[in-house]
Amino acid sequence: MNIKKLSLIVLFFTGVLNATTDPVKDLVEYVNTLQGTNSKFELTRGNTYPTIALPFGMNTWSPQTARNGDGWKYQYFKDTIRGFQQAHQCSSWTNDYAVFSLMPVSGQLKLSDLERGAKFNHDNEIAKPHYYKVDFDNGITTEVSPSLRGSHMRFSFPKNEKAYIVIDGYTGASGIKIDRKNRQITGFVRNGRGMDRVKGFKNYFVIQFDKSFQEAGIWENRNGKTWENQTSKEGEGIGAYIQFKDGQKVQAKIASSYVSLDQAQLNLKRELGKDRNLEQTKANAKAVWNKQLSKILVEGGTEAQMKTFYSCFFRASLFSRKFYEINENGDPFYYSPYDGKVHNGYMYTDTGFWDTFRGQFPLNAILYPEMHGNYVSALVDAYHQRGWLPSWSFPSESGGMIGNHAISLLADAYVKGLKTFNPEEALEAYYHEATNESPIGPSSGRQGWKEYFTLGYIAYPDVREATAKTLEYAYDDFCGYQLAKASGNKYYEEIFGRQIYNYKNVYDPEVGFMRGRKKNGEWVENFDPFEWGGPFTEGNAWHYLWSVFQDPQGLINLIGGNDNFISKLDEVFTSPNTVHVGTYGGKIHEMTEMQMANMGQYAHGNQPIQHMIYLYNYAKQPWKAQYHARNVMDKLYDYTENGYPGDEDQGQTSSWYVLSALGFYSVCPGTDQYVLGSPVFKKTTITLENGNKFVINAPKNDKDHVYIEAASLNGQNYTKNFITYDDILTGGTFDLKMSTSPNKERGTGERDKPFSLSAKK
DSSP: OOHHHHHHHHHHHHHHHHHHHOSOOOGGGGOOTTTTOOOBTTBOSOOOOOOBOOTTOSOEEEEEOSOTTOSOOOOTTOOEEOEEEEEOOSBGGGBOBSOEEEEEEESSOOOSTTTSOEEOOGGGEEEETTEEEEEOTTSOEEEEEEOSSEEEEEEEOOTTSOEEEEEEOTTSEEEEEEETTTTEEEEEEEOBTTGGGSTTOOEEEEEEESSOOSEEEEEETTTOOEETTOOEEEEETEEEEEEESTTOEEEEEEEEESSOHHHHHHHHHHHHTTOOSHHHHHHHHHHHHHHHHTTEEEESSOHHHHHHHHHHHHHTTSOSEEOOEEOTTSOEEEEOTTTSOEEESOOEEOEEHHHHTTTHHHHHHHHOHHHHHHHHHHHHHHHHHHSSOOSEESSSBOOOSSSOTHHHHHHHHHHTTOOOSOHHHHHHHHHHHHTSBOSSOTTSBOTTHHHHHHHSSOOTTTSTTHHHHHHHHHHHHHHHHHHHHHHTOHHHHHHHHTTTTGGGGGEETTTTEEOOBOTTSOBOSSOOTTBOSTTSSSSOHHHHTTOOTTOHHHHHHHHTSHHHHHHHHHHHHHSOOOOBOGGGOSOOHHHHHHHHHTSTTOOTTSGGGTTGGGGGGGGTOHHHHHHHHHHHHHHHOOSSTTOOSSOOTTTHHHHHHHHHHHTEEOSSBTBSEEEEOOOSSSEEEEEOTTSOEEEEEOTTOSSSOOEEEEEEETTEEOOOSEEEHHHHHHOEEEEEEEESSOOSSTTOSGGGSOOOTTSOO
């Protein structure tokens, strides 16, 4: 063999070796979109559905095991699928909006969602972000791949069997038009809880089939009435049915728009027009997801850890959704769910800030600063359109939960350099929020706002959830204060600065907890730290003691110093997991999930306490944060249908895992700091939008080496218990020497503590 040929062979096998050991794999294959789907009203393991979508897509798709209108649209323990929905649902508790569905039927035509269901087995199901496939027991196969505003479906019918597709108009008003010549169905739906607040809202859709219709007709899902020879109709629950040639394989390209039917046609042409078959759409979607997931490349974990991480990262990449579209000139525009008009620019919806301000948006700020800048700018636009800042958009303001947390997003973005909005307009909007009571729910405006300003707290029982609201408003006022201070607005800095310590007014040193307080200053009688509800929101005094994001040092001072503070933190885990149902009158699922976790009073399945682990960093025992963070990730998360310890909540519970697996968490959005825990993987590479890379090296890391013995940032010894946003975006290397035993000297200096208002200057 000559040298030249030998060299070519060596080069070839070197290339093969490099290809097979390249850490950049098909990361999408680690994702299980069935994670968290084994949920029900009484017990949540995520309350997710097997979402088929592109990152932050305007709509998603899902198989439907439930009846129309049921918020639990897909439950793992069920064995019948009734349709394939275009979905927008954030939470089972909110149900869904703007839904329509397609379902293949063979043999005898069956129209209603109760009758048309087909049996399936999970062994015959593939559930990935870019591709869903199910082989039904009746011989039909359904496949789905997504685009940003639509999907590509394929229905393969058994040979010699009659082949139908049923289009269901779901629970509200709808309209259908059948165009047999062009093999097209167009229409609209208007459905969802509380949609009467959204002026003129319609979800326009177009469905383009690749096969001719043998027969077609219209039906309605209230009484099952059909119109065989009619090609268009509007009304309640109006849908269509189409018959194809027996045993055919039928493809359907689908897109929708909130602006118009013409825009839906344009979305279809742009996003799916060039895809000749489903394989092409599938490949395109897979490429998009691999690019998305490779923004965080993790190495050196177990297969299970990889699957859990990327399944959570997938969920963290869905919310908030892009509500804008691209017009014929290539510019963004949108139908506003706030004023019912069409505007130029960007809009995002489908999230509840009570959940997501904590981790979801601080993660977005790292990975997608351009999108996040557009997002916070759109918050101010929404204020101008509605007169209130959004707080729980679905797709307009639904009014759920508590707090004025849009200001958290605005302040957090601004202090991190994302100055895409006018801060004075944002502060004016927040001041309006803080000095008015909204007609829509507790999350807009402030119930009891006058007492909050005059007494320094909200009185209970005059106002429901008063103590929780006091704590969260004090944090929100801190965010208003931070935004005013960063933008040089002395007026609002002084106004909001007056309230940032109001948390102290609901702390009772006699019992050592936050507590309900009456208007006359007296404490509410019969205090029970195990009692849920009353002055608290979906929790008890054990959970809300820690809701002082802006001033852990001030809380340490109230409790009596570091030793007492640490003892109280420890006691969360050592206390019995006792539940007293209080004003709820019966067990809610969050109570059950806390008891199932069996970690004392630590209720990770709900948001109020999710940051608590990281508070050890403020009291000179950071190693306990490292231990508990790893323990929670290991014990309460996995990639299966039982993968979450409670509601996933629009990406927040997933984002907690993603950030914590990187080795840090956002205790106080509105500052530029991420507080340290303990990373899961031996190496993590974050590829940033600016082209830089931030690498976290922990080569000895494993299930036993959970403690940080020593750290260095870009070669310099690093003792702080936090890193900054600029540290990450500048890029570099964060080296961690991991150990099986804690280093009780590292990170114990005053300057090592993360931000607190009351910290020694």
